[in-house]
Amino acid sequence: MFGYMGKILRINLTTGVITKEDLDFELAKKFIGGRGLGTKIFSDEVDPKVDPFASENKIIFINGPLTGTATPTGGRYMVVTKSPLTGTIASSNSGGEWGAYLKYAGYDAVIVEGKANLPVYINIENDKVEILPALDIWGKYTSITSAMLKEKHPDSKVLTIGPAGEKLSQMAAIMNENDRTAGRSGVGAVMGSKNLKAITVSGNQKPVIAKPDGLKAVTKECRSLIKENGVTGEGLPTYGTAVLVNIINEHGVYPVNNFQTGGDPNAEAVSGETLTEKYLLKRNPCHHCPIGCGRWVKSEKHPDGIGGPEYETLWVFAGDLGINDMEIVIDANFWCNELGIDTISAGATLAAAMELYQRGYITDEMLDDDVILKFGNADSVIHWLKKMGNREGFGDMLARGSYRLADFYGVPEYSMSVKKQDLPAYDPRGIQGMGLQYATSNRGGCHVRGYLISPEILGLPEKLDRFELAGKPTWVKIFQDLTAVIDSSGLCLFTSFALGAQQYADMLNETLGTDWSAEELLLAGERIWNLEKLFNLEAGILPEEDTLPPRFLEEEMPDGPTKGWVHKLDEMLPLYYAERGWDEDGIPTEERLIALGLL
Amino acid sequence: MGIKIKLFATFREGRGKVVEMDYIPGMTGQDVIDHLGITASEIAAIIVDGVDGKVDAMLTVHIKKDGYLAIFPPVAGG
Numbered sequence: 173m174f175g176y177m178g179k180i181l182r183i184n185l186t187t188g189v190i191t192k193e194d195l196d197f198e199l200a201k202k203f204i205g206g207r208g209l210g211t212k213i214f215s216d217e218v219d220p221k222v223d224p225f226a227s228e229n230k231i232i233f234i235n236g237p238l239t240g241t242a243t244p245t246g247g248r249y250m251v252v253t254k255s256p257l258t259g260t261i262a263s264s265n266s267g268g269e270w271g272a273y274l275k276y277a278g279y280d281a282v283i284v285e286g287k288a289n290l291p292v293y294i295n296i297e298n299d300k301v302e303i304l305p306a307l308d309i310w311g312k313y314t315s316i317t318s319a320m321l322k323e324k325h326p327d328s329k330v331l332t333i334g335p336a337g338e339k340l341s342q343m344a345a346i347m348n349e350n351d352r353t354a355g356r357s358g359v360g361a362v363m364g365s366k367n368l369k370a371i372t373v374s375g376n377q378k379p380v381i382a383k384p385d386g387l388k389a390v391t392k393e394c395r396s397l398i399k400e401n402g403v404t405g406e407g408l409p410t411y412g413t414a415v416l417v418n419i420i421n422e423h424g425v426y427p428v429n430n431f432q433t434g435g436d437p438n439a440e441a442v443s444g445e446t447l448t449e450k451y452l453l454k455r456n457p458c459h460h461c462p463i464g465c466g467r468w469v470k471s472e473k474h475p476d477g478i479g480g481p482e483y484e485t486l487w488v489f490a491g492d493l494g495i496n497d498m499e500i501v502i503d504a505n506f507w508c509n510e511l512g513i514d515t516i517s518a519g520a521t522l523a524a525a526m527e528l529y530q531r532g533y534i535t536d537e538m539l540d541d542d543v544i545l546k547f548g549n550a551d552s553v554i555h556w557l558k559k560m561g562n563r564e565g566f567g568d569m570l571a572r573g574s575y576r577l578a579d580f581y582g583v584p585e586y587s588m589s590v591k592k593q594d595l596p597a598y599d600p601r602g603i604q605g606m607g608l609q610y611a612t613s614n615r616g617g618c619h620v621r622g623y624l625i626s627p628e629i630l631g632l633p634e635k636l637d638r639f640e641l642a643g644k645p646t647w648v649k650i651f652q653d654l655t656a657v658i659d660s661s662g663l664c665l666f667t668s669f670a671l672g673a674q675q676y677a678d679m680l681n682e683t684l685g686t687d688w689s690a691e692e693l694l695l696a697g698e699r700i701w702n703l704e705k706l707f708n709l710e711a712g713i714l715p716e717e718d719t720l721p722p723r724f725l726e727e728e729m730p731d732g733p734t735k736g737w738v739h740k741l742d743e744m745l746p747l748y749y750a751e752r753g754w755d756e757d758g759i760p761t762e763e764r765l766i767a768l769g770l771l
Numbered sequence: 772m773g774i775k776i777k778l779f780a781t782f783r784e785g786r787g788k789v790v791e792m793d794y795i796p797g798m799t800g801q802d803v804i805d806h807l808g809i810t811a812s813e814i815a816a817i818i819v820d821g822v823d824g825k826v827d828a829m830l831t832v833h834i835k836k837d838g839y840l841a842i843f844p845p846v847a848g849g
């Protein structure tokens with residue numbers, strides 16, 4: 173078997189039984205790997221109606237076939253489970269080195285089932301796999317956990333949850349190498365529910381490549397395309413994703429104060445240009461990544477530097493809270509990593525709480541006269557973040573995410589979320605395709621299921637009119653399907669700024685000995701998308717949940733270059749369903765499922 | 772009375788964040804980038820007086836008196 177390692181590790185934490193199973197190569201090819209194969213295995217084995225915190229829920233850590241190869245950015249892994257935040261399928265992606273190390277240990281995936289009686293961690297060193305007690309690291313912040321485990325397993329890479337995951341916060345993340353994150357959909361809480369604190373991994377095996385010379389040539393070609401491309405060769409390496417602050421703000425779609433407006437005259441203070449000029453110590457790339465968008469930045473509180481922040485983090489702890497202070501953003505990023513919480517959902521929940529305070533739903537008494545949660549109150553951010561991650565006092569309410577918080581007060585409309593997952597840093601009123609993508613994303617509000625910002629704002633691969641509706645359903649479908657392919661291959665989505673479907677097909681074919689065409693690969697992406705949708709429908713996610721918060725559908729953007737616009741979801745959604753070959757309620761038709769090999 | 776040009780990312784190198792130019796009736800984005808020594812092919816996104824669009828088309832739009840431009844090289848993220 174080429175490309176894959178051919179082995180899946182299954183670990184039952186209830187019984188302590190560890191088994192090694194052969195990978196079904198035909199199944200792997202049909203669903204590629206990573207997100208696709210992980211979803212296939214998960215949906216075959218787990219009842220979609222399972223309570224995400226029940227021991228019957230499973231959590232799968234799975235690589236793509238290109239993870240651990242020399243391909244550019246080939247180091248990513250995916251966490252697949254049922255999300256405690258959304259109730260949908262969750263697949264949360266992370267970079268760093270951990271995924272590549274899992275491959276070097278000889279496995280394509282680790283399936284964790286059951287629930288341990290006491291806190292444990294899993295140690296994987298090639299053939300040696302053990303479940304070990306984690307009482308000494310339970311309750312510890314992620315960097316301390318990693319350091320303690322590195323002392324015991326010096327050659328290993330560490331993946332861990334923080335206090336937020338242990339305490340089942342629906343926004344808990346999984347951290348690897350301290351600053352890489354499988355951030356979204358609460359995957360860290362599923363680990364916590366199983367009493368699983370961490371997984372350490374090391375090994376010295378390598379995947380066998382079908383056509384090593386061919387892969388070398390394709391890798392070289394892809395690396396030069398990445399280097400020559402303005403975004404991947406210059407923009408991202410120089411400024412990181414933070415460079416988006418200014419361009420999104422100038423288009424009037426940079427959400428301010430929980431999406432009440434779409435522009436901030438002082439956003440420059442937290443821009444990529446400012447970050448580079450005043451705070452950047454060095455680039456911080458993931459495994460085999462020639463782009464290196466990751467940052468290592470210093471601040472007054474962190475003079476030796478920390479990993480981060482990304483654009484979404486900058487926005488959510490600045491514009492979305494009405495605060496423009498880089499020192500606070502960097503400190504918030506640090507605490508999210510230590511507590512193991514998703515920066516987007518954490519900041520967005522603070523933003524929702526601030527709007528609830530603004531409108532009188534949350535009062536000073538409810539906060540026990542603690543620090544006021546008010547837009548612009550810089551003192552509130554770190555204070556409440558820590559309480560959120562540790563579930564202390566009102567922080568326990570915040571730890572559930574913005575939807576559950578706002579719903580508690582009877583006003584879920586103040587949660588800027590889709591399927592209970594908080595929206596990222598782009599106001600859909602001025603980016604119509606992106607809004608359609610948010611509404612139809614299989615894991616709820618999300619920008620990395622189809623990054624329509626590329627054509628609608630950034631002019632990549634061509635500039636589309638961001639207010640135009642015609643053609644957008646087709647663009648959304650293609651972006652969603654291609655993203656599913658990249659997520660399943662083991663590469664980083666950012667390669668797609670420079671590479672197209674043909675290059676992904678070439679890399680996979682040389683690695684696996686397959687003969688995928690670009691069209692067949694996109695069809696595999698569509699198969700994966702439909703599989704996720706089927707899981708969600710069986711899980712009880714209703715068709716009417718393909719929607720946006722009422723603010724975007726009813727309230728016109730008050731000012732700036734997007735002034736006067738609402739999102740016109742109703743006009744596009746039926747066209748999107750038709751484009752997918754689904755019925756008018758958004759249910760995949762038998763005919764389409766047969767064509768995709770899912771029936 | 773002049774127009775204001777906001778520059779971003781690498782376009783700031785040697786030019787600064789904001790450049791002011793005298794307003795000349797009928798002037799377009801093309802006149803502005805010629806003045807700044809930027810070529811159309813280097814631009815990924817451009818906003819003229821709050822309106823964005825395809826770069827080539829936007830470079831032909833007449834700028835308003837007291838108007839502004841925002842010009843970006845290829846940038847992305849997510």
Ligand code: SF4
Pocket residue numbers: 245267268456457458459461462463464465466664665666
């Ligand atoms: S582009 Fe950035 S996120 Fe992607 S692999 Fe490289 S460093 Fe990691």
